[in-house]
Amino acid sequence: MCCCARTQWTPELSARVQTLVEQGLDWGMVQELAWRHRLRPLLLRALLGMEIDGVPPSVMAQLHREWQGMLLLSLLRTRELVRVMKVFREREIEVVAFKGPVLGQEAYGDIGLRPFGDLDLLLHRSDLLRAKNILAEQGYRPHLSMNDAEERTYLDEQYAYGFFREDLGIEVELHWALAHRKFAFRADPEAAWQRSREIEIGGTAVRTLRLDDLIVFLCAHGAKHEWKQLVWVTDIAELLYRYPDLDGDQVIERSKEDKAQQMLRLGLLLAHRLFQAPLSPRLMAFCQHDPAIYRLSDQVIGQVFQKEERESRFSERVRFSAVAHDDWYGKGRNLLQNFRLAVIPSSKDRDFVSLPERWDFLYYLVRPFRIIRTRGEEKNGSD
Numbered sequence: 001m002c003c004c005a006r007t008q009w010t011p012e013l014s015a016r017v018q019t020l021v022e023q024g025l026d027w028g029m030v031q032e033l034a035w036r037h038r039l040r041p042l043l044l045r046a047l048l049g050m051e052i053d054g055v056p057p058s059v060m061a062q063l064h065r066e067w068q069g070m071l072l073l074s075l076l077r078t079r080e081l082v083r084v085m086k087v088f089r090e091r092e093i094e095v096v097a098f099k100g101p102v103l104g105q106e107a108y109g110d111i112g113l114r115p116f117g118d119l120d121l122l123l124h125r126s127d128l129l130r131a132k133n134i135l136a137e138q139g140y141r142p143h144l145s146m147n148d149a150e151e152r153t154y155l156d157e158q159y160a161y162g163f164f165r166e167d168l169g170i171e172v173e174l175h176w177a178l179a180h181r182k183f184a185f186r187a188d189p190e191a192a193w194q195r196s197r198e199i200e201i202g203g204t205a206v207r208t209l210r211l212d213d214l215i216v217f218l219c220a221h222g223a224k225h226e227w228k229q230l231v232w233v234t235d236i237a238e239l240l241y242r243y244p245d246l247d248g249d250q251v252i253e254r255s256k257e258d259k260a261q262q263m264l265r266l267g268l269l270l271a272h273r274l275f276q277a278p279l280s281p282r283l284m285a286f287c288q289h290d291p292a293i294y295r296l297s298d299q300v301i302g303q304v305f306q307k308e309e310r311e312s313r314f315s316e317r318v319r320f321s322a323v324a325h326d327d328w329y330g331k332g333r334n335l336l337q338n339f340r341l342a343v344i345p346s347s348k349d350r351d352f353v354s355l356p357e358r359w360d361f362l363y364y365l366v367r368p369f370r371i372i373r374t375r376g377e378e379k380n381g382s383d
Helices: 011-023 027-036 040-049 057-090 100-108 125-137 148-157 189-195 211-224 230-242 248-257 261-275 281-287 291-304 314-324 328-343 347-352 357-382
Strands: 095-098 119-123 160-165 170-175 197-201 204-208
Touching: 027 040, 027 057, 040 057, 057 095, 057 100, 057 119, 057 125, 057 170, 057 197, 057 204, 095 100, 100 119, 100 197, 100 204, 100 230, 119 125, 119 189, 125 160, 125 170, 189 211, 211 230, 211 248, 211 261, 230 261, 248 261, 248 281, 261 281, 261 291
Parallel strands: 095 204, 119 170
Antiparallel strands: 095 119, 160 170, 197 204
């Protein structure tokens, strides 16, 4: 996966992949990993581009079918993104598109190589309710049904509002901030909006985040989810490959302003270790400033290549929080969140044993027993 999940390769890399194929691979596991980490388009492109012999025809045929389906969805969603942004512009609402097809074009040079779901748009908070009404005119309905008071509370507490158009199967998320206010990443959305720039997608100019804002945001997004999907790492790696003259000082300065230096270090280091992404001497020195980040990258790499997906253990989440955040505010916030997730009963606890509704509070006692039992089964399985 690490050899194939990229858009650029060398003869040495192609030879390495050919050797691995000839040694024999569990192609079911390869496909499972590619699906779990949203890397199937890159896997197919690499196997074709490197002209690898010995790949089972059934595997190539399945990858082709899946890629064609993803490409059709990507084209449909990209066309809708351009259309919606045009409608907003005509109604004098300026928006910034990020992630989604814009990221596919920016990082990979091809929207078909980066699977995406919803369309993310950043706008000024003052334009939000007007934008909501415009989306309603276009056939979109909000995910949540709220009265006026509930909506005001939601807008004060959250940072994005989701809308869905059922006939197209497309979701649009309107963002008035780049992260939840309780998350350690504290980018100024208005400043990011002012620094935004235009790129061309689908033959149309669209506004998107400036490169330094984009890389820091992507590293914060990956940290938020503990880098559980490799596609978030390939995003960083591909941007570093495509922009070798990236201003490292500017990126570092942006991470300082956004309280995301540790998140940036981890994202850059993962891209370098897993996909040999080029780091300038300045960025390499920045990553090596904290040895704990290297140890944390070991933890992340170990988790993403587990045979089966599993929840992070409480100790792993605590370690991640302690290292991946810049200040005690971020560390403390994340620690409290992880503690809450550790003690509050989940659906797995309710599946483990069924209790009458009046005894629901007993799931707080069931949870530790269920976790101990699960850990014991995992240990016996590994033995």
